[in-house]
Amino acid sequence: MDERGIKDSLIVGEQERLCELVRSALEDGDSAKAILDVMIEGMGVIGDRFQKKEIFIPEVLLAARAMTSATEILKPILAESGSKPLGTVIIGTVLGDLHDIGKNIVGMMLKGNGFEVINLGRDVAPEKFVETAKESGAKVIGLSSLVTTSMPQMKRTIELLRQEGLNGSVAVMVGGAPVTQEFADSIGADGYADDAPGAVQKAKEFLQIEQ
Amino acid sequence: MNNRLSELLAKKTLLIVDGAMGTMLQSAGLGVGECPELWNINRPDSIRQIHEAYLNAGADVILTNTFGGSPKKLSMFGLAHRAVAINRAGAQLAAQARESCGRYKAALIFGSVGPTGELLEPLGTATLEAMIEQFAVQIEALVEGGVDAIMVETMISPEEAIAAASAGKTVQESLPIVINLTYEPTPRGPRTMMGTSPERFIQMLSEQGVNVDGVGTNCGTGADDMVSVVSALRGCTDLPIVAYPNAGMPRMQDGMAVYDESPEAFSEKTAKLADAGATMIGGCCGTTPEHIQHLCRRLANVR
Numbered sequence A: 001m002d003e004r005g006i007k008d009s010l011i012v013g014e015q016e017r018l019c020e021l022v023r024s025a026l027e028d029g030d031s032a033k034a035i036l037d038v039m040i041e042g043m044g045v046i047g048d049r050f051q052k053k054e055i056f057i058p059e060v061l062l063a064a065r066a067m068t069s070a071t072e073i074l075k076p077i078l079a080e081s082g083s084k085p086l087g088t089v090i091i092g093t094v095l096g097d098l099h100d101i102g103k104n105i106v107g108m109m110l111k112g113n114g115f116e117v118i119n120l121g122r123d124v125a126p127e128k129f130v131e132t133a134k135e136s137g138a139k140v141i142g143l144s145s146l147v148t149t150s151m152p153q154m155k156r157t158i159e160l161l162r163q164e165g166l167n168g169s170v171a172v173m174v175g176g177a178p179v180t181q182e183f184a185d186s187i188g189a190d191g192y193a194d195d196a197p198g199a200v201q202k203a204k205e206f207l208q209i210e211q
Numbered sequence B: 001m002n003n004r005l006s007e008l009l010a011k012k013t014l015l016i017v018d019g020a021m022g023t024m025l026q027s028a029g030l031g032v033g034e035c036p037e038l039w040n041i042n043r044p045d046s047i048r049q050i051h052e053a054y055l056n057a058g059a060d061v062i063l064t065n066t067f068g069g070s071p072k073k074l075s076m077f078g079l080a081h082r083a084v085a086i087n088r089a090g091a092q093l094a095a096q097a098r099e100s101c102g103r104y105k106a107a108l109i110f111g112s113v114g115p116t117g118e119l120l121e122p123l124g125t126a127t128l129e130a131m132i133e134q135f136a137v138q139i140e141a142l143v144e145g146g147v148d149a150i151m152v153e154t155m156i157s158p159e160e161a162i163a164a165a166s167a168g169k170t171v172q173e174s175l176p177i178v179i180n181l182t183y184e185p186t187p188r189g190p191r192t193m194m195g196t197s198p199e200r201f202i203q204m205l206s207e208q209g210v211n212v213d214g215v216g217t218n219c220g221t222g223a224d225d226m227v228s229v230v231s232a233l234r235g236c237t238d239l240p241i242v243a244y245p246n247a248g249m250p251r252m253q254d255g256m257a258v259y260d261e262s263p264e265a266f267s268e269k270t271a272k273l274a275d276a277g278a279t280m281i282g283g284c285c286g287t288t289p290e291h292i293q294h295l296c297r298r299l300a301n302v303r
Helices: A001-011 A015-027 A031-053 A057-082 A100-110 A126-136 A154-163 A181-186 A196-207 B004-011 B020-029 B036-042 B044-057 B071-076 B081-098 B128-145 B158-171 B197-207 B223-233 B263-275 B287-297
Strands: A086-092 A114-120 A140-144 A171-175 B061-062 B110-113 B151-155 B177-181 B212-217 B241-244 B252-253 B255-256
Touching: A001 A031, A001 A057, A001 B044, A015 A031, A015 A057, A031 A057, A031 A100, A057 A100, A086 A100, A086 A126, A100 A114, A100 A140, A126 A140, A126 A154, A140 A154, A140 A196, A154 A171, A171 A181, A171 A196, A171 B252, A181 B252, A196 B081, B004 B110, B020 B036, B020 B044, B020 B255, B036 B044, B044 B061, B044 B081, B044 B287, B061 B081, B071 B081, B071 B128, B071 B158, B071 B255, B081 B110, B081 B128, B110 B128, B128 B158, B151 B158, B158 B177, B158 B197, B177 B197, B177 B241, B197 B223, B223 B241, B223 B263, B241 B263, B263 B287
Parallel strands: A086 A114, A086 A140, A140 A171, B061 B110, B110 B151, B151 B177, B177 B212, B212 B241
Antiparallel strands: B252 B255
16 A cells, blocks of 8 residues: 555545545555554654644644544444454543533544544533443543633542542543643542643553553 | 724823733632623623723723623523623623723723634634624624724634634724734744744735734733744734733642732733833733733833
């Protein structure tokens, strides 16, 4: 397969070209898993550049969108071959907070790195996180907050998970503009991420996936 | 350009903009998940008091409590249908506060216009036309309520900011409009979260033929990081430059993020923005009437 072409078209967000290259790689007999891995490498480059502030939201969104549509082509084949996602991550902006641009970027980055993502949206009650964790069996939850007044809801969510006996089996990472490592520690979160690539790294750490 | 903003800028070399509204409302009891702009209807006295406190502190410019007043943003609280009433009331409350503070009658009222929370096509689903329409509804109500000018603020998308400015000019050709973007420091200089530099933004304004009455920056990571934004703008435009930073970076206290830069420290740092070329300076998140009062005192000799 044209590894270089796949990576490059993903990095610049050329959706159509990426899909074309993915289709022709499949025709040439490359495995869906191998193609996905090349795209994940490409997303790694995007994450790295975003973290270094060499690229910004538009570039990340375009690359993620290209990857999402190319992944759609691979999905049925991956499912047939029994290939599983890295794991499932539940994400959401906590109760009382209506901001979701940052949280959605985290979601796209996670997907782009091979995770299954359940995006609960914004203004999500602690009960909803707990219920979804129970239903889905997800082992990681990402909580987002942009306004300082909604930050106590992160603590409430973690407390409720504990009450429901899910601490230990579900790891919680927190993030958002006013959120810090210090705050994460003070509310008993399992991790803190400064940005979307950091969240991917945390999720991998939680699930003990080799970086 | 001949309007109340240019007249005041001609009279005073430096205008002081008021401080935070949102964090003041939180101190006044705004609950989590409550719509701040709805207080224009339900808690008008509290809003008037905040405006009066800033006027008494010495602010030349006060901003209405309408930051999230676009119908789109209000729809997140199920309040889109009340957009006109909420914005009109916001403007009227500021006007009443100015009226009651006799000796500050020269103060200007800027209608605050913040982001819709949506991303424009092709990154998001909002069309430019729909975005302009959103802002037009809000700005028309602000003008009806009596604002002197519009402050488009805390924008990260230059396209969205320009949409708001275009909407303002459609509502009233002569309406003074200032656009402030929020930047963060990067190795290559300040950029918005969309990657726009101050220089690029000025270029976009001229490419698109959008006439504004001031440009600047607000919110973000504190006054220190704003100096480079102001310098960059000064280097590429003759427009009045606006800058109002947060009271530093939020710090953790009892499990809550608080902005706790003292009025003294804030004033020292923010005064440097005037040295760098800003002609309208004030405060954003975490600042209080005391911060603005200190800033006025600190700059008394230049004004």
